[in-house]
């Protein structure tokens with residue numbers, strides 16, 4: 001594995017830096033820095049998405065023929081590092097990351113033309129309707145039914161934990177169209193073209209940090225044209241599994257971890273320990289911060305190895321499970337250090353201080369305003385995109401042969 005950047009990659013890095021300098025406006029940057037969850041505030045994220053789209057950089061993982069930049073895995077990594085280093089807003093991108101590659105592989109020519117340009121432009125925003133109450137890790141047990149009625153399916157049931165369903169205008173979902181001999185049989189993958197479709201209701205779920213990110217979605221005789229089916233009827237599990245590869249392995253972890261490390265360092269430079277010394281200068285705290293940095297560096301090596309494999313056309317296999325486990329556990333460690341460093345200043349909950357344009361004084365200093373929301377929201381990092389226990393099962397089977 002060659003870790004040094006080639007001259008071409010260095011030139012690319014300069015190009016990205018120049019683009020960010022010219023296009024990431026101070027308000028976008030401030031909003032990015034104040035993000036207390038996985039994604040930036042929806043409107044901010046979409047503003048940034050459109051800026052990227054104008055440059056042809058909104059769908060970074062897509063090939064050129066479908067409107068992507070056709071970047072190598074290394075270029076994508078460089079882009080992610082540069083964006084997180086300057087707090088570019090984290091865009092809600094399930095369309096780009098998940099359903100886009102599915103449409104490219106399984107969609108008809110008409111479906112590709114209908115969805116891909118709109119996803120890249122930011123006009124079509126998909127949310128993910130996979131999980132149901134009782135069907136999360138055991139996804140194949142899902143019960144939401146779709147019955148055939150002429151040219152339509154009629155959907156009844158419910159989906160849960162649907163991130164940003166209240167902002168999205170489209171949904172991709174898994175529905176049961178037949179009872180198979182195995183739970184994986186009889187599932188179909190559908191696209192819903194409007195979250196305003198009659199019979200579809202979105203109800204908020206407010207998280208521990210006081211944020212509205214996830215929802216429960218109810219279907220009461222929701223009609224969806226059969227032409228919106230991706231792949232064959234009853235063969236949706238094949239499509240669903242392909243999509244999960246992109247959900248779990250599509251994005252680099254370490255750029256965000258390095259950015260979070262810097263956030264915690266900043267808090268530790270400002271805050272003082274009991275004896276009056278800056279926290280960053282106390283051996284106990286500095287040692288734990290250094291140990292976490294080493295973990296990130298180790299993870300980066302795995303990540304670069306995976307990128308190197310991908311660029312040679314090899315599937316990373318169980319390495320993506322290892323990355324998911326280490327990435328999510330390390331971010332939780334950083335969250336814990338940030339909250340510990342803030343001490344009493346971690347107590348006030350001031351969600352309004354994270355909204356764009358807020359300029360009133362806050363109890364918690366500006367540099368710590370996202371520490372607690374991130375701590376609370378990232379509890380979910382070991383659950384979503386396949387829980388860490390499930391990832392450990394994958395490693396046990398695929399690597400250890402248990």
Ligand SMILES: Cc1cc2nc3c(=O)[nH]c(=O)nc-3n(C[C@H](O)[C@H](O)[C@H](O)COP(=O)(O)OP(=O)(O)OC[C@H]3O[C@@H](n4cnc5c(N)ncnc54)[C@H](O)[C@@H]3O)c2cc1C
Pocket residue numbers: 127128129130131132134135136137138160161162163164214380383384385386387388389390393
């Ligand atoms: C913030 C957040 C956002 C989400 N966004 C979306 C979204 O947009 N769309 C969507 O479809 N879903 C979404 N999800 C749902 C997510 O995919 C599920 O929560 C996840 O798959 C776990 O399923 P579950 O919640 O039903 O828990 P369960 O599957 O019931 O698991 C409960 C516990 O049992 C453990 N467990 C389960 N099975 C095994 C096993 N075989 N071996 C060992 N341990 C096991 C799990 O690890 C977990 O600790 C989101 C979840 C969260 C928290």
